[in-house]
Amino acid sequence: MICIFKHSQIWDLRGMYQQTSSIAFQAFTCQLYARNTKIVGANSLRYHMFCAKKGQIESGQLPPCEDSLMQHTLRANYQAAIWRRSLENLPDVPAPSAGHGWELDDGGSLKIRWMAGLPAPDVVLNLISCTCRRTCRPSDCSCILNGLKCTVVCKLQGCSNMVQDDAIVAQDANDSDGDSDD
Template sequence: MAESDKLPPTLGALKQHVLRAHIQARVWGQTDIVQQEFLDPLQNGYYKDKDGQLKPVTTEFLPAPEAIIEMVRCQCKVDCSSHRCSCNSVELPCTELCQCSADCQNDEDSQDITLASDSDGDSEDNGDV
């Protein structure tokens, strides 16, 4: 299963962050007021845990649809060039969700280089015709 913490933030996460930032800005903006008007943190990006402590709500939704979180990813220890790589075996490039080694030969950059060199070879073959 893919690690959801490697996915980019969602709009739900942004909304919760803005709510928390609004509380902070309001507190700072009222520093010179004796009787400050506080916002309810439970309505503005926080929840109470089982011990009654306020904790930030990180997002309202999953970071991605469950199908994406469960999508193919590999954990290869070598260069991902063989069909033992679960991504390579289904003809997909390795992504940031994969936990393969730094010398991966199946990432998008490697495939772009391969495709570019293949198309260069095709143009040479077409020139001979």
Template sequence: MDFLRDPTNKEELFSFLTAKIRESNWPPAKTIYVTSGETVETIGAGTRMQNCNHEEADTRIMVHAMHAVEQGAKLLDVADEHFKKLESLTVILYDRTSPLSSINEARRELFCQKNRTMDKLPPTSDALQQHVRRAMYQAGIWTTSRQTQHVVPSPQDFAWTKVSGSWVPVWMTVAEVSRECRELIKCCCKRECSVCKCVKANVECSPLCKCKYIK
């Protein structure tokens, strides 16, 4: 993520994304709003928005959300085609030279061919989908920020689940690879293994491990 730590890189990335959105062919019934600096560009026949000089995206998104509510928007959704674009963007964030668009394929290539450790891989497509659903839910709540009484759908429909009376994130809906593919577990012990991942999973160390104590 070093790329995004540079403010100049962020500006260039957002300018690039804005240009690509502007060049895309959108259905006639759709109105697309995209920011470019302080300018809010309107693509389509919808009501124009005023320019916005908010520095933080956290407050800028509120302006867009409230504008959508005022225009009668009732639904927040991410179509499959849009999710695929989010996948492609996420792949680039983890490997800017990758030609792949599937985040699962990118994970496999980074792990098998580029020797990335598991904690340096992008999320799976399923995990990313859950992140997106939680973001949608939060955006939906923001659109009702001016209402004294919120009427919102259940978090359970947006990648949350209730555990012991509290809502916790649903990180994924598929089996964890560490449970299904135990041979991928590895440790980085410099001394004899005692409390490492291999010991906790009750598996023997393998050539993937950095330790010298093959059990």
């Protein structure tokens, strides 16, 4: 059985998430998804669950990746720290965009920082494809659901979610112009 008290000790009372606590929090998350597992890394458990189901598992059934879990943890800890300070006069509150899981967009509005890195290595991202027939809709398209653009591997070509990178087209044109048998 999971001991919530044991895992509650990873939070800093000042609202600062300690980087050394990442392993403990991942272990807790792994226990939530696979009760009797000895796996303590979120990415390792994702891989193990994916392999156990032979790839026939929806992304929503997997635990979050380590990067996404870290960003969520930073936001949750920041919010809890705000609540802990709610009765203080003039509390010292750091900006949420200062490493607490949020960022400022171009207009200066606060938005959630879902991940700090790529969702997967480029090699893997190029393998993901959808099987949409008429149109790619957010509710059905596996590419959109995973926050990716459709690629040439997808069944439906020319959808509104396709990569529109003029730089790639220009590079391909330059490569073919330079081909000669001198």
